[in-house]
Structure formats: C-alpha cells, structure tokens
Amino acid sequence: MNNKFIKIIALIAILSLVILNSGCVASDEDNVQGELPTSEDNNTADEITDMVQPITSSYSENDSQNTVYAIKGDTILVKLTENPTTGYSWNLTHGDGLKLKEDNYEQQEGTEKLVGAGGFHQWTFEVVDTGEQNISAIYMRPWEEKTGAEDTFKLNVMVLEEDELIKGTGTIAYLELEGGFYGIIAEDESHYDPINLAEQFQNDGNMVEFVAYPRNDLMSFHMWGQLIEIRTITEVSE
Known part of the structure; x- marks a missing residue:
C-alpha cells in the first residue's frame, strides 16, 4: 500500500514538472514576440526616411535687413563685395546658433592681374540651433573709429523646428x-x-x-x- 502511494506521489510530481516546463516555454515565446517591431516602430522608420533634407541658401548685400528661414542642418552662404587693397574689410559677427565653417576672400574672376581690383568675401555657416539668429557686418578700416556712415549688412535668420x-x-x-x-x-x-x-x-x-x-x-x-x-x-x- 505504501509502495502504491509512493508511486502515485511520484507520478503527480512528474506531471507537475511537465506542466511547469510547458508554462516556461510559453512565457519565453511571449517575451520574444514582445521585442518584435510594432507597426508604430515601422511608421517611425518610414518617417525617418521622409525627413526634410538640408539645403544651402546664398545671400548678398541685396538681402540686407531681410528675414530668412532655415532649419538645423542647413548651410547659409553670405557673399559680400570687398576690396582689401583700400584697407576696408568686413567685420562680421553672428549668433551662437550659426557655426562658422569657412571664411574666404575670392578675387573677382578675370581681374587677378589688375592692381587695386576687388573681389568677394564669403562666409559659410552651418545652422546648429533653433530660434532667432542673426548675421551682422560692418565695412570699415580696422584702425579707424566708427562714424555711423559705414556700409552695413544685417540678416535675420529664423531657425524653425522641422515639425513646424x-x-x-x-x-x-x-x-x-x-x-x-x-x-x-x-x-x-x-x-x-x-x-x-x-x-x-x-x-x-x-x-x-x-x-x-x-x-x-x-x-x-x-x-x-x-x-x-x-x-x-x-x-x-x-
């Protein structure tokens, strides 16, 4: 009788282990399914490929006092007439949201051999932050005091969020x-x-x-x- 009772207990224990193992397998499979990308994740991936691409915009003296628009990642070129042989040059400042990448002077094409010929001063900026930014410049001789009669350049740059x-x-x-x-x-x-x-x-x-x-x-x-x-x-x- 005792042996029969022991066998029954053993059989119950074995069945319990089988049931527990089955439960663990189902639980593991549920976890794996939960890590698969959802439809929302897939939509996000589609949105990423549909992101607005950065562009390059160029501005000159004719754009002074204007307000222009951009988003982060864009490139802004400012090209102003300059003649260093006269002692005059552009003193330019810019907002923190604009990162200066290049600052070059270019002789006007076809005048390389002409004494006293001028050219263009070009600045290249990367837009790195949102909000209202600005670019300001004054054309003067560095050793002279400001008189208020100098040529100036000012560009207001409104940097929007992409979702705007x-x-x-x-x-x-x-x-x-x-x-x-x-x-x-x-x-x-x-x-x-x-x-x-x-x-x-x-x-x-x-x-x-x-x-x-x-x-x-x-x-x-x-x-x-x-x-x-x-x-x-x-x-x-x-």
Missing part, C-alpha cells in the same frame, strides 16, 4: 482674384498662398510636392489661403 514646416502634395491653381495669382490646393483641400513660387511652376493644374515655411508674420491681401514661403518644390508626374 508645411509638407504636402497639391495642385497649382490660378486664381482670378486681386489681379490674379497662383496658389496651391493640397490633397486635403488646404489652400496655400506662396510668396515665392518660381515662374517655372506657375502652370495651372500641375501637381507638385513641396516643403514650405509658414509665414504667419505676413499679411496677405489675397485673403485666400495660408501664406507660405517655399523651401523646396518639385513637379509630380500624375
């Missing part, structure tokens, strides 16, 4: 309002009024893909859609 940009696909539309203008009707029916739509894209009915800065600081007399400044734009084949 407007990105979309839409159709170019010619509106016969206020003398006529071209707008963009996005796929979601949003209306955009670009302040700098290049002539090559001013074709009624064309599909375009664009990235733009919102220009909420400006007022539009068209009263038709949101004012934007085109950053990049490409034509899309239907």
Whole structure:
C-alpha cells in the first residue's frame, strides 16, 4: 500500500514538472514576440526616411535687413563685395546658433592681374540651433573709429523646428482674384498662398510636392489661403 502511494506521489510530481516546463516555454515565446517591431516602430522608420533634407541658401548685400528661414542642418552662404587693397574689410559677427565653417576672400574672376581690383568675401555657416539668429557686418578700416556712415549688412535668420514646416502634395491653381495669382490646393483641400513660387511652376493644374515655411508674420491681401514661403518644390508626374 505504501509502495502504491509512493508511486502515485511520484507520478503527480512528474506531471507537475511537465506542466511547469510547458508554462516556461510559453512565457519565453511571449517575451520574444514582445521585442518584435510594432507597426508604430515601422511608421517611425518610414518617417525617418521622409525627413526634410538640408539645403544651402546664398545671400548678398541685396538681402540686407531681410528675414530668412532655415532649419538645423542647413548651410547659409553670405557673399559680400570687398576690396582689401583700400584697407576696408568686413567685420562680421553672428549668433551662437550659426557655426562658422569657412571664411574666404575670392578675387573677382578675370581681374587677378589688375592692381587695386576687388573681389568677394564669403562666409559659410552651418545652422546648429533653433530660434532667432542673426548675421551682422560692418565695412570699415580696422584702425579707424566708427562714424555711423559705414556700409552695413544685417540678416535675420529664423531657425524653425522641422515639425513646424508645411509638407504636402497639391495642385497649382490660378486664381482670378486681386489681379490674379497662383496658389496651391493640397490633397486635403488646404489652400496655400506662396510668396515665392518660381515662374517655372506657375502652370495651372500641375501637381507638385513641396516643403514650405509658414509665414504667419505676413499679411496677405489675397485673403485666400495660408501664406507660405517655399523651401523646396518639385513637379509630380500624375
């Protein structure tokens, strides 16, 4: 009787071990499944490949006192006329969010052998921080005192976060309002009024893909859609 009881106990113990081991295997499999990428992770990967690419923008004396827009990673070139043979040069300062990468003087092409000929001073900046940045310069002889009559240059740079940009696909539309203008009707029916739509894209009915800065600081007399400044734009084949 005792032997039979012992066998029953042993059988129960064996069955218990089998059940416990099965539970452990199921638990391990659950953990592995939990580490697989979710649909949200996959969407994030897609968003990364769709990130806005950095661009290079160039500015000269003609852009002085203007406000321009950029995002981190962009390159800004400032090119100002200079003639060091006169003793004059540009004394330039810039905001902390702009990293100076290059500072070069270039002789005007074709005047290398001309005594007293001038050229251009060019600065290359990398945009490294968001917020309002600025570039200021004064043209003077370093050993002279400022008089207030010197030529100056100032550029305000508004550096936006990438998620502040407007990105979309839409159709170019010619509106016969206020003398006529071209707008963009996005796929979601949003209306955009670009302040700098290049002539090559001013074709009624064309599909375009664009990235733009919102220009909420400006007022539009068209009263038709949101004012934007085109950053990049490409034509899309239907």
